[in-house]
Amino acid sequence: MxxxxxxxxxxxxxxxxxxxxxxxxxxxxxxxxxxxxxxxxxxxxxxxxxxxxxxxxxxxxxxxxxxLEFPLDPRTVVETVFAGDPATVGERVAGFVLELWERPEVRDRLLALVRTAAASEEVAALMRGFMVTELVARAAEQLDVEQPELRVELVMSQIVGLAMARYVIAVEPLASAPPEVLAPMLGRTVQGYLTG
Amino acid sequence: MxxxxxxxxxxxxxxxxxxxxxxxxxxxxxxxxxxxxxxxxxxxxxxxxxxxxxxxxxxxxxxxxxxLEFPLDPRTVVETVFAGDPATVGERVAGFVLELWERPEVRDRLLALVRTAAASEEVAALMRGFMVTELVARAAEQLDVEQPELRVELVMSQIVGLAMARYVIAVEPLASAPPEVLAPMLGRTVQGYLTG
Missing domain, CATH: 1.10.10.60 (Homeodomain-like)
Structure with a gap:
């Protein structure tokens, strides 16, 4: 420089x-x-x-x-959704994620990061280090279950996959399904991974 | 030509x-x-x-x-996993997917298609048309539930996301988790989407 x-x-x-x-x-x-x-x-x-x-x-x-213009603070995510009553964590995660995606500037930036990670092993490695240290480890601390990291990563996999299917591949009817239709379905999956 | x-x-x-x-x-x-x-x-x-x-x-x-060197016949997928007892469809889907990924040549080709779709709107549109017509519509026919297409697409989203998290971003412990550990967790999610 x-x-x-x-x-x-x-x-x-x-x-x-x-x-x-x-x-x-x-x-x-x-x-x-x-x-x-x-x-x-x-x-x-x-x-x-x-x-x-x-x-x-x-x-x-x-x-x-x-x-990296990462539009989201993992600490806030952990405090907002993973802390609190474990019986309703799925609902909180689903509500948070679906509401986040309604903000196009956040959604577009997150999708750009996913696309870049998919295209570049270097960026994938960077994301991996950041996510594991700052999100997975902190979220896992909030859970009183076996294999908490694996469970948090399964939740992360569903969120990344839903973003890909809904906004990148954009298959209908999923692409146009209203958040309130998806929330209970996503919430139940997240709850199952985290406490099931 | x-x-x-x-x-x-x-x-x-x-x-x-x-x-x-x-x-x-x-x-x-x-x-x-x-x-x-x-x-x-x-x-x-x-x-x-x-x-x-x-x-x-x-x-x-x-x-x-x-x-497109698509390594998988959607008709076979539908016949093998979506047809049959609805009470165990989640188990069949999870077993099929996790076994498929153990074959590196199939896994690599599927990942290449996901990466290409993430990078190119043209390829994403192609995949969308093919998947909706040949996989989602056929799989939905096998399900006696409301909103069968949406449910099948939620399953697809989890499978794409799991592939991204496990093989592309490759976060541990998910990347090294043995298929037999993942199978019941994935199976329960799929079952929840399809019949829950």
Whole structure:
């Protein structure tokens, strides 16, 4: 990045510096994967101070989301749907997902990530590291069952598959089915995976 | 296709003619979609006799499978898993799918088709036409429930999503989970969608 030296010492929230940080983050994540990527290396790559990087971008997961334009915070998902009464977790997951997809800008960004992961092993590996660390592990902590990670990943598989079938392959009648028709069917599947 | 004239009158099972027929089929399917593609137009495009085309390639679905290297006959799937006792259809679908994925050449070809459909709206439209006509409609006929097409498509969505999560994104522990661990969990979901 040619802006590296110029940016040194600037506050990393600023215009050019922000771009330099995100570019350095993408390069570091691509080179080492999500789990092994280092905030220190990203700061070095962008020519900014590591403490300021933390101050302006927060933790590694937040920087990852900013760098990949990931439209959804896994911590919020876990707090919103996986925490709470286990007897109604399926309903909460289904309601959350179907409502999310009604927002085209979120849906389109999530679909773009799925398409990119399907086309590129490098992006698939990045997504894998991020999802396992930030979503699966945290969601599994909320469940008092055997094999919680496997169950959460089966839920994730149904959500990815439903997005593919509904919006990418777009088979009818599924593509046009109203959320309120799908919610109980998806909810029962999720409930079965998580507590069945 | 330069071989068109040369091929005219040849038996369509032969070497160059077969290639010409498959190329003409791909062009016709891409131009008009699966449902509107015409066997007569494909015969004309390949410079072969329409009756001989039917004799050597059979029905449109068989020609489609040959042209796209689709590794699986939807009619067989319907006969093998959707026909039979509705109380155990989930178990049959799960057993069939998980066994199929143990055959790497079939799995790789199916994944290639999913990846291609994710990347190309044209291929997605083709797959949509083929799946709805040859798989969803036939499978729905076997089910004595409300909204049978929607239910079959929800099953399809889970199968596509499981393939994505297990083999493309490859999240652990799902990627390495043995089929016998997944079978009852997938089977219960499928049963829920189809008869629940």
């Amino acid at each position: 040619s802006g590296g030296t110029k940016a040194r010492g600037r506050r990393p929230g600023g215009g050019d510096t922000r771009g330099a940080v995100l570019a350095a983050a993408r390069a570091e994540f691509a080179a080492h994967g999500y789990q092994k990527a280092s905030m220190r290396a990203i700061a070095r790559g962008a020519g900014v101070d590591a403490a300021l990087l933390h101050h302006y971008f927060g933790t590694k997961d937040r920087l990852f989301m900013a760098a | 330069s071989g068109g004239t040369k091929a005219r009158g040849r038996r369509p099972g032969g070497g160059d003619t077969r290639g010409a027929v498959l190329a003409a089929a791909r062009a016709e399917f891409a131009a008009h979609g699966y449902q509107k593609a015409s066997m007569r137009a494909i015969a004309r495009g390949a410079g072969v006799d329409a009756a001989l085309l039917h004799h050597y390639f059979g029905t449109k679905d068989r020609l489609f499978m040959a042209a």
